[in-house]
Amino acid sequence: xxxxxxxxxxxxxxEPDSELEFPSGLPGFDSRRRFVAVRFAESDPLVYLxxxxxxxxxxxxxxxxxxxxxxKLKVSGxxxxxxxxPPARQPSIGEDVxxxxxLSVRETGPTANLLAPIVVNLRNRRAVQAVAPESEYSHxxxxxxxxxxVCS
Amino acid sequence: xLVMSRRQGETILIGDDIEIVIAHIGRSRVKVGIRAPxxxxxxxxxxxxxxxxxLAAAGAAASDLSRLVARLHG
Numbered sequence: 636x637x638x639x640x641x642x643x644x645x646x647x648x649x650e651p652d653s654e655l656e657f658p659s660g661l662p663g664f665d666s667r668r669r670f671v672a673v674r675f676a677e678s679d680p681l682v683y684l685x686x687x688x689x690x691x692x693x694x695x696x697x698x699x700x701x702x703x704x705x706x707k708l709k710v711s712g713x714x715x716x717x718x719x720x721p722p723a724r725q726p727s728i729g730e731d732v733x734x735x736x737x738l739s740v741r742e743t744g745p746t747a748n749l750l751a752p753i754v755v756n757l758r759n760r761r762a763v764q765a766v767a768p769e770s771e772y773s774h775x776x777x778x779x780x781x782x783x784x785v786c787s
Numbered sequence: 788x789l790v791m792s793r794r795q796g797e798t799i800l801i802g803d804d805i806e807i808v809i810a811h812i813g814r815s816r817v818k819v820g821i822r823a824p825x826x827x828x829x830x831x832x833x834x835x836x837x838x839x840x841x842l843a844a845a846g847a848a849a850s851d852l853s854r855l856v857a858r859l860h861g
Contacts, residue, residue, distance in 0.1 A: 662841055748840050
């Protein structure tokens with residue numbers, strides 16, 4: 636099994652067929668094409684998107700349906716083409732694609748980028764960060780908005 | 788903000804170097820052509836938001852990760 640260096644988790648091994656290919660990288664990281672989705676039982680439901688080309692680059696993500704069970708995925712024709720999916724219909728989460736939302740940790744609490752989910756074609760492991768142009772979803776959706784008011 | 792009315796095929800000039808053409812007007816969207824110097828970045832606003840969000844997300848340290856996990860399990 637191939638092994639990769641990571642900043643956060645040290646050296647970890649991964650299944651070769653778990654490698655994801657982003658043909659155009661991600662916005663802000665256009666040259667990073669190869670990632671591996673890493674899961675640990677103790678941090679479920681988080682999915683770490685670890686770059687194979689940069690040990691320091693790791694996104695924290697989670698399945699988008701765990702954040703919003705009614706999330707409506709809308710992938711542009713251009714992105715469907717990159718994924719190798721037919722342009723005629725929208726892919727179904729879980730059946731055709733894996734759909735992850737990128738998390739940020741802010742002082743006010745964690746947020747999820749619902750505007751631009753990571754979409755992975757389950758059949759060929761090709762992936763894009765699909766920016767939905769006419770989306771009403773927030774790029775900073777508060778994961779635990781009630782937490783700010785909790786007294787300790 | 789300056790607001791101008793334009794028909795399909797008409798053009799707006801910004802300075803000497805930038806030309807914006809209303810290429811097509813559909814029912815709910817317009818196609819806009821932009822001619823600008825090569826060194827001038829032209830991106831849709833949401834692309835800029837996503838880029839900034841990715842840069843912020845990638846900056847999360849391992850300690851943030853464990854805090855986040857603790858919260859999710861809390």
